[in-house]
Amino acid sequence: AKKKELHIGGIFPINGTGGWQGGQACEPAAQMALLDVNNNKDLLSGYTLKLHWYDSECEPGRGAAVMYQLLYKDPVKVMLLAGCSTVCTTVAEAAKKWNLIVLCYGASSPALSNRQRFETLFRTHPSATVHNPTRIKLMQKFGWSRVAILQQAEEVFISTVEDLEERCKVAKIEIVTRQSFLTDPTEAVRNLKRQDARIVVGLFYVVAARRVLCEIFKQKLYGKAYVWFFIGWYEDKWYEFGLEDEGINCTKEEMRQAAEGHLTTEAVMWNQDNRTTISGMTEKDFRMRLHAELSKKGFDIDSGRLPEGYQEAPLAYDAVWALALAFNKTIEKLAEQGKKLEEFSYTNRGIRDEIYNALNTTSFLGVSGKTAFSEKGDRIALTQVEQMINGTYNLLGYYDTENLIMQWYNKEKWTSEKVPQDRTIEKTVL
Numbered sequence: 315a316k317k318k319e320l321h322i323g324g325i326f327p328i329n330g331t332g333g334w335q336g337g338q339a340c341e342p343a344a345q346m347a348l349l350d351v352n353n354n355k356d357l358l359s360g361y362t363l364k365l366h367w368y369d370s371e372c373e374p375g376r377g378a379a380v381m382y383q384l385l386y387k388d389p390v391k392v393m394l395l396a397g398c399s400t401v402c403t404t405v406a407e408a409a410k411k412w413n414l415i416v417l418c419y420g421a422s423s424p425a426l427s428n429r430q431r432f433e434t435l436f437r438t439h440p441s442a443t444v445h446n447p448t449r450i451k452l453m454q455k456f457g458w459s460r461v462a463i464l465q466q467a468e469e470v471f472i473s474t475v476e477d478l479e480e481r482c483k484v485a486k487i488e489i490v491t492r493q494s495f496l497t498d499p500t501e502a503v504r505n506l507k508r509q510d511a512r513i514v515v516g517l518f519y520v521v522a523a524r525r526v527l528c529e530i531f532k533q534k535l536y537g538k539a540y541v542w543f544f545i546g547w548y549e550d551k552w553y554e555f556g557l558e559d560e561g562i563n564c565t566k567e568e569m570r571q572a573a574e575g576h577l578t579t580e581a582v583m584w585n586q587d588n589r590t591t592i593s594g595m596t597e598k599d600f601r602m603r604l605h606a607e608l609s610k611k612g613f614d615i616d617s618g619r620l621p622e623g624y625q626e627a628p629l630a631y632d633a634v635w636a637l638a639l640a641f642n643k644t645i646e647k648l649a650e651q652g653k654k655l656e657e658f659s660y661t662n663r664g665i666r667d668e669i670y671n672a673l674n675t676t677s678f679l680g681v682s683g684k685t686a687f688s689e690k691g692d693r694i695a696l697t698q699v700e701q702m703i704n705g706t707y708n709l710l711g712y713y714d715t716e717n718l719i720m721q722w723y724n725k726e727k728w729t730s731e732k733v734p735q736d737r738t739i740e741k742t743v744l
């Protein structure tokens with residue numbers, strides 16, 4: 315018999331210049347998952363999933379427009395996939411009016427962890443606040459109870475710092491100063507120096523990070539007496555790129571000196587062991603298939619020039635598996651009530667609630683690792699800690715923020731052999 319079709323809408327940031335064009339790798343990854351789910355005989359038997367998608371250019375207005383296209387053109391969509399924090403904010407806030415669950419594979423904004431505003435939002439991309447318990451854990455591990463914060467004035471960093479401040483208070487870690495800047499960090503770095511800041515958490519996008527690094531070189535706020543926390547998802551040699559055309563007046567060597575020893579935290583987006591995941595692939599298998607898909611689209615992976623969203627591609631792949639598993643559970647649940655998933659309509663609150671409950675209890679091993687959601691729909695994720703040692707990032711360990719377990723490899727190195735202090739130690743004259 316012909317399979318019944320279930321339709322989902324997809325909004326991917328592909329073109330455009332502002333924000334994150336991660337749809338370039340995430341849309342192919344989602345298509346791969348659609349193929350795998352439809353070929354999986356244990357899932358959605360009697361149904362086939364269809365994806366209808368548009369480019370949002372990571373622009374909320376365009377995101378709203380393409381959502382409108384998806385909703386006002388047949389066939390009815392049963393769920394929406396979206397990327398980019400700004401687009402997910404717009405789409406997820408509106409989607410509940412159409413009883414649509416929204417699954418975001420590329421949205422890090424802490425503001426999205428809000429069930430009042432986003433009743434039907436789930437995300438396979440962790441919130442930026444996932445770094446904070448790890449930052450606190452590292453401060454406690456190294457005995458730092460006096461830290462400073464330097465941030466770029468962007469919404470995602472402002473709300474991340476608010477969460478970090480709360481956690482510092484609970485952990486009795488003093489924030490000696492919180493400095494923010496729009497584009498030029500000179501004054502903010504000067505204020506850090508005035509406050510004798512030694513342990514600094516830095517929150518900024520990569521272009522601003524280069525400006526900060528050059529500024530701390532010039533103001534000598536680096537070396538054996540200082541420890542900087544940077545974000546870990548910048549590209550590998552980020553501190554050497556673009557110095558000329560971004561007007562950074564430090565040499566590569568000076569940038570490397572300033573960068574020596576800094577720590578980074580980031581959410582783990584690729585499964586870290588070679589276990590077979592729910593799709594039957596290991597993370598390596600997935601990476602190989604993704605490279606093949608991307609080279610079909612003209613991306614030359616070996617040249618090192620990865621498409622935007624490569625890092626997050628597992629999140630898009632696992633988002634489709636999460637919705638397929640949730641649909642599977644919902645079909646069984648509805649059958650008990652003599653109902654069918656294909657009866658879903660934008661005014662059908664009952665089926666929306668069944669899909670919501672199914673997603674809420676979905677948990678599986680995906681190519682992005684263990685995939686499960688908090689009660690706010692946030693991705694539960696591992697974080698990874700690295701340190702820049704002699705110009706390369708060394709893996710120091712992982713932190714499981716759900717079970718509060720730190721896996722540490724004792725690889726950290728300090729220029730002066732001992733852990734830097736968080737303040738000037740007054741020499742006691744005996």
Ligand SMILES: CC1(C)CO[C@@H](CC(=O)O)CN1
Binds near residue numbers: 336397399420421423
């Ligand atoms: C880790 C990063 C780069 C954070 O921003 C996400 C995009 C967004 O939050 O808009 C994509 N992933």
